[in-house]
Amino acid sequence: MATTGGARPYRPTLRAMSVVTFNVSGVEPVQGTFDDLGTPLHEVTFVVFDLETTGGSAREHAITEIGAVKVRGGERLGELATLVDPGTPIPPFITVLTGITDAMVTAAPKIASVLPTFLEFIRGAVLVAHNAPFDVGFLKAACAELGYPPPANPVVDTADLARRMLTRDETPDCKLATLARVFRTPNQPCHRALADARATVDVLHALLERAGAFGVHTLEELTAFARAPSPQQQRKRHLAEAVPRAPGVYVFEDARGEPLYVGKSANLRNRVRSYFTAAETRPRIRExxxxxxxxxxxxxATALEAEVRELRLIAAAKPRYNRRSRFPERVVWLKLTDEPFPRLAIVREVKDDGCAYLGPFGGTRAADDARTAIHEAVPLRRCSERIGVRTRRPACALAGLGRCGAPCEGRETPEAYARHVTAARRAMTEDAGIVYAAVKARMDRLAAEQRYEEAAVDRDRLAVFVRVAARMQRLAALTRIPQLVAAAPGADGGWDVHVIRHGRLAAAGVMPRGAHPVPYVEALVATAETVVPGPGPTPAASAEETECILRWLETPGVRLAQVDGSWSLPVNGAGRLLARIELAYQGRDERPAREGRPLR
Structure with missing residues (x-):
């Protein structure tokens, strides 16, 4: 076995020179060979590689550097290292992280010239990388772009091996820099491809030293070990035995009964059992x-009820291993305030005050982007001070630029300002076209002046406004309905029936095949939850729950049995602009970096 520095070749500590297999039925014993055991690790050729890129998405970013080290039996056989011209500017934060600048890659070869050499270098070898899905993803994307078949080499992920072999007492995490310190490797990673590949080689040798303790001596055993369930998964398989085969929600709990993770499934038993198999590889879930x-x-009773209950349980219990839907109360709204000269304010609570609201937004940054888009179309004041009819103070620079009527100086009367307020309220709730037209005009002007980066910023702000406005208008259309009863074909020829009140699921049931619908629906409505609506576009449930119900209502086969009131969207609502927004983003990465994608 090699030391952590890779000074000595690693070799399996097998003392017997053959393997004898006995058959209890009396047949003569068969003496096997080492070939029956697979390929010994000291005979495997590994190519340990690392890529530096312009970002984290293989679809949107490019490779800037490749570093690879070929090893076998603990000995280095060769190295490959080159910078790569990504064809696009390197973002400043990437330059700070890696030290690779635009000037360094100007004379570097393109990936089309480098890739054939790299593919030849890895021929017949086992690929090794730290967090391999990232590097392999970029490699496959480059192959697909240039017309090469994706590499079929076996892949070993040192990060995954470390998670399986090391305990939390030995290392706080499995980052490459942390493992290099734990194993005291001679090579330290520094976010340069060849240096990181050399450090990964040292980590790989240290992990292969430990592999023998886990019964891993061959390549086949190593790959099987990487796919095998963890010891904790194997020990906890009995937890799935009492789970029924039915739709619903499952809650993993600790010894004190505290929820750890909440999920849903159409078949609870099958889904829970999958957590104890090799198919479950997420580190957090294994923990x-x-x-x-x-x-x-x-x-x-139904899959929709399971989905809604999951959302409610996650929001109520906030299990620490759930990532999404834990804090619906943290959303923010854009509010058109109620005062003599209203303004757009970012708030965290919707009140019954008659004001217009737009949202919900996931954060204040998105809300501020939408507010900026509205300000481009409507000259509302942007100061935060309360202004009355008698307020007199010097106006800000926006008044001089014609972007504000300066009501603070008395230049604009409340009646004249009210026209702006009406336009803003209409843009938020009924007609997004005025904002779309104003921002698009500014983008066209910036593009004509070749100020593409500023135009792209405006495009993103407009996209935030249109998407949130369209979503809110869809939600509000459903939440205005006091009661809606809908049914969809279910299993065994029956019907899944749901009662929805103000956008909240109030009751769910299954109507058997052949049952008369009228008394069944009447009984379900009579036992449904009483829903008292509150203020705002989502008065009785979270936006996620109402959106979940909307998705179900839009699925093929759903029939409306009862609708109290009307269900409609604004004719000039933001929904009609969504296609244009998505078209502006579709395929934008296929264009030159500074060209952008215009709005039509």
């Missing part, structure tokens, strides 16, 4: 399984 002591199933 959660090690803590879990029980699984609490909640059987639901």
């Amino acid at each position: 959660m399984i090690g803590i879990a002591e029980r699984v609490r199933p909640i059987v639901c």
Whole structure:
């Protein structure tokens, strides 16, 4: 076995020179060979590689540097290292991270020249990388772009091996820099491709030293070990035994009964069992399984009820291993205030004050982008001070630029300012066209002046406004309905029936095949939850729940049995502009970096 620095070749510590297999039925014993055991690790050729890129997405970013080291038996056989011209400017934060500048890659070869050499270098070898999905993803994307078949080499991920072999007591995390310190490797990573590949070689040798303790001596055993369930998963398989085969929600709980993770499934038993197999590779979930002591199933009548219950449980319990939907109360709204000279304010609460609201937004940055888009079309004041009819103070620079009527100086009367307020309210709730036209005109002007980066910023702001306005108008159309009853074909020829009140799921049930619908629907409505609506576009449920119900209502086969009131969208609403917005983003990465994609 090699030392952590890779000074000595690593070799399996097998003392017997053959393997004898006995057959208890009396047949003569068969003496096997080492070939039956697979390829010994000391005979495997590994190519440990690392890529530096302009960003984190293989579809949107490009490779800037390749570094690779070929090793076998603990000995280095060769190295490959080159900078790559990505064809696009390197973002400043990437330059700070890697030290690679635009000047360094100007004379570097393109990926079309480098890739054939790299593919020849890795021929017949096992690929090794730290967080391999990232590097392999970029490699496959480059092959697809240039017409090469994706490499079929086996792949070993040192990060995944470290998670399986090391405990939290040995290392706080499995980052490459952390493992290099833990193993005291002679090569330290520094976000340059060849240096990081050399450090990964040292980490690989240190992990292969430990592999023998896990019964791993061959390449086949190494790949099987990487795919095998963790010991914690194997020990906890019994938790799935009492889970029924029915739709519903499952809750992983610790020894104190605290929820760790909440999920949903159309078949609870099958889904829960999958957490204890090799198919479950997420590090956080495997960690959660090690803590879990029980699984609490909640059987639901329909799949929609299971999806809604999952959202409500996550919002209420906030399990630490769930990433999404944990904090619906943290959304923000854009509010058109109620005062003599209203303004657009970012707030965290919707009140019953008669004001117009736009949202919800995931954060204040998105809300501010939408507010800026509205300001481009409507000259509302942007100061935060409260202004009355008798207020007199010097106007800001926006008044001199013609972007504000300066009501603070008395230049604009409340009646004249009210026209701007009406236009803003209409843009938020009914007609997004005025904002779209104003921002598009500014983008066209910036593009004509070749100020493409500024035009792209305006495009993104407009996209935030249109998407949120379209979503809010869809939600509000449903939440205005006091009661809606809908049904969809279910299993065994029956019907899944739901009662929805103000956008909230109030009842769910299954109507058997052949049952008369009228008394069944009447009974379900009579036992449904009483819903008292509050203020705003989502008065009775979270936006996620109402959107989940909307998706179900739009699925083929759903029939409306009862609708109290009308269900309609504004004729000039933001929904009609969504296609143009998505077209502006579709395929934008296929264009030159500074050209952008115009809005039509």
